[in-house]
Amino acid sequence: MTRVEAIKPKRRKKQSQIALVWHQYKKSKTAMFGLGVLSVFVLLAVFAGFFASPESVIATNQKARFIPPSWGRGPHIFGTDEYGRDVFARIIYGSRVSLSIGIISTSCAAVIGGLLGAAAAYYGGTVDSIVMRFMDVISSIPQILLAMAVVAALGANMTNLLIALTVSSIATYARLVRSTVLTLVEQDFIEAARACGSSDLRIIVKHIIPNSLSPIICQMAFSSSRMILTAASMSYLGLGIQPPNPEWGSMLASAKTYMWTYPYLITVPGVCIVLAALSITLIGDGIRDAVDPRLKD
Amino acid sequence: MHRYILKRLLLVVPTMLSVIILVFTIMAVTPGDPGRMILGSSAPQSAVDALNREFGLHEPFLTRLGKYLWNVLTRFDFGESWRTRQSVFKEIKVRFPITLRLSVLAIMGQVLIGIPLGIIAAVKQYSTTDFFATVFAMMMGAVPGFWLGLMLMLLFGVKLALLPTAGLSTAAHYVLPVLTMALPGGSGLLKITRSTMLDCIRQDYVRTARAKGAAEKAVILHHALRNALLPIVTVVGINFAFSLGGSVVIENVFSIPGIGAILVDSIKKKDVPQVMAIVIIFSVTYCLVMVLLDIVYALLDPRVKAQYAEAGKRKAKVKTA
Numbered sequence: 347m348t349r350v351e352a353i354k355p356k357r358r359k360k361q362s363q364i365a366l367v368w369h370q371y372k373k374s375k376t377a378m379f380g381l382g383v384l385s386v387f388v389l390l391a392v393f394a395g396f397f398a399s400p401e402s403v404i405a406t407n408q409k410a411r412f413i414p415p416s417w418g419r420g421p422h423i424f425g426t427d428e429y430g431r432d433v434f435a436r437i438i439y440g441s442r443v444s445l446s447i448g449i450i451s452t453s454c455a456a457v458i459g460g461l462l463g464a465a466a467a468y469y470g471g472t473v474d475s476i477v478m479r480f481m482d483v484i485s486s487i488p489q490i491l492l493a494m495a496v497v498a499a500l501g502a503n504m505t506n507l508l509i510a511l512t513v514s515s516i517a518t519y520a521r522l523v524r525s526t527v528l529t530l531v532e533q534d535f536i537e538a539a540r541a542c543g544s545s546d547l548r549i550i551v552k553h554i555i556p557n558s559l560s561p562i563i564c565q566m567a568f569s570s571s572r573m574i575l576t577a578a579s580m581s582y583l584g585l586g587i588q589p590p591n592p593e594w595g596s597m598l599a600s601a602k603t604y605m606w607t608y609p610y611l612i613t614v615p616g617v618c619i620v621l622a623a624l625s626i627t628l629i630g631d632g633i634r635d636a637v638d639p640r641l642k643d
Numbered sequence: 644m645h646r647y648i649l650k651r652l653l654l655v656v657p658t659m660l661s662v663i664i665l666v667f668t669i670m671a672v673t674p675g676d677p678g679r680m681i682l683g684s685s686a687p688q689s690a691v692d693a694l695n696r697e698f699g700l701h702e703p704f705l706t707r708l709g710k711y712l713w714n715v716l717t718r719f720d721f722g723e724s725w726r727t728r729q730s731v732f733k734e735i736k737v738r739f740p741i742t743l744r745l746s747v748l749a750i751m752g753q754v755l756i757g758i759p760l761g762i763i764a765a766v767k768q769y770s771t772t773d774f775f776a777t778v779f780a781m782m783m784g785a786v787p788g789f790w791l792g793l794m795l796m797l798l799f800g801v802k803l804a805l806l807p808t809a810g811l812s813t814a815a816h817y818v819l820p821v822l823t824m825a826l827p828g829g830s831g832l833l834k835i836t837r838s839t840m841l842d843c844i845r846q847d848y849v850r851t852a853r854a855k856g857a858a859e860k861a862v863i864l865h866h867a868l869r870n871a872l873l874p875i876v877t878v879v880g881i882n883f884a885f886s887l888g889g890s891v892v893i894e895n896v897f898s899i900p901g902i903g904a905i906l907v908d909s910i911k912k913k914d915v916p917q918v919m920a921i922v923i924i925f926s927v928t929y930c931l932v933m934v935l936l937d938i939v940y941a942l943l944d945p946r947v948k949a950q951y952a953e954a955g956k957r958k959a960k961v962k963t964a
Contacts, residue, residue, distance in 0.1 A: 483665055486926050487662060487926050488888030488925055490891065490892070494910055495666055495910075499669045575785075578790075583891070584907070585911075595787075602896075609797055616790035619786075619787050619790060623784075624785035628781070
């Protein structure tokens with residue numbers, strides 16, 4: 347009986363990759379700070395309806411113009427703007443817009459660019475050169491200019507802003523995925539898997555995708571914070587979300603006129619943009635360090 | 644080497660052609676009625692149609708694209724603006740130098756802020772200076788340029804009343820816009836300088852240099868920095884392209900008569916020739932900077948230079964054989 351037990355291989359608890367990464371991620375205080383701040387924004391965005399109704403962030407109230415911020419000891423925590431709208435309510439509705447722009451445009455760019463890059467790497471030859479030359483062309487136009495040209499052509503609204511941001515960052519992902527896949531395919535463990543008789547599908551699902559995911563996820567974290575900044579800049583110029591819809595960039599644009607007398611109107615939305623972008627960058631840094639095998643203990 | 648530079652310059656031409664075709668297509672295939680945009684919503688439909696006809700919009704897309712390319716390639720004629728009815732270059736000639744000057748100054752500011760701070764942060768890793776430099780870089784990376792501009796205006800223009808906040812008439816007017824453009828880019832440069840320097844400082848050749856008794860300053864500047872320069876130069880080049888695009892927003896903040904204002908205006912009015920000309924001029928500048936970057940690589944890194952020299956020799960051999 348004891349012998350049988352001895353022969354039996356010791357069952358090692360198989361930890362999933364995500365659990366391992368999380369274990370590593372938890373150790374970084376800045377990364378956890380980023381996660382905390384982002385969670386607050388996400389919760390506020392999801393439950394925005396509990397704080398204010400969607401109509402109240404657009405409706406004007408001439409009697410309540412420019413009430414200074416109460417910082418928690420009154421009804422208007424961040425004060426009211428030039429139309430008497432509550433800045434806090436507009437901020438949380440604005441976070442819906444900014445966060446969804448960041449998430450949607452990044453995911454679209456990652457999926458489209460990723461597929462293009464993977465196709466380029468997989469087929470090689472003519473397909474590879476056509477796709478990559480096209481990406482070279484796209485990336486030889488400065489990102490914000492390309493986004494502006496797209497908005498110019500389509501008109502300024504949220505959908506077109508999303509399209510513009512997506513188009514202008516596809517090239518990054520195509521390049522990244524192409525180079526990752528090309529290096530992976532050459533690796534010995536892929537060769538080994540093939541030698542073991544794994545099918546192409548199994549190799550792609552079990553080996554290539556898990557191994558190429560981490561650089562892409564890191565890049566997605568960084569570019570979604572960039573997207574939030576670019577979207578705010580575009581809205582600030584009047585080429586993105588149009589007033590009176592709440593968006594942090596367009597709130598800043600309309601507050602610019604009153605900034606000398608009511609500086610809180612530009613500090614509050616700005617700080618929100620910085621916190622959102624910063625928290626996502628910190629999360630990206632945290633994931634990058636967590637998946638880096640050199641830093642594993 | 645000269646052959647290589649020439650080849651790189653020639654490669655800009657097909658890229659530019661593709662950029663022209665791409666942007667022209669984006670502008671053409673999408674809905675929008677330029678005639679209506681210019682004349683306003685109260686103008687009669689017949690006038691709008693006549694104006695659109697004058698712009699050549701009744702012709703099929705390929706004909707228009709062909710005509711545009713033909714004019715650009717043979718006569719270097721980019722057409723005239725639909726809003727002002729003057730050559731698109733009339734305004735660009737006056738405004739582009741301002742934007743360019745601002746971007747160049749911003750890049751100089753970035754280099755002055757980013758590289759020294761990055762080196763210090765790397766040399767004194769985990770020190771207080773390093774901590775503050777890293778936090779500064781992290782914060783600045785997340786700050787939108789236009790908001791930083793507004794805050795600097797509020798602080799230096801109003802609270803301290805030290806610097807002017809609008810226009811570009813004197814040298815003092817340049818301080819705030821350049822600072823606004825230099826701080827976020829400089830933070831990126833700081834990050835990359837710090838991380839590449841940290842890599843280089845741990846290399847064997849740096850230990851060898853120290854063992855030979857070279858002065859610490861020489862070790863850092865000649866042995867470590869020289870090897871860390873390539874990624875740093877890359878980021879400087881990319882940042883330059885970014886600051887050209889970003890200047891569009893900053894010019895709006897500081898009411899600077901650069902190219903940004905007419906770009907935003909032309910975009911809103913769907914003034915296709917003007918938008919095309921501006922995007923093309925930005926892309927040409929960007930491509931030329933990239934060529935310059937490649938040349939700088941070769942100058943900085945003997946390995947890269949040797950590669951080109953060898954490729955040239957090999958070709959020469961094939962020819963003579």
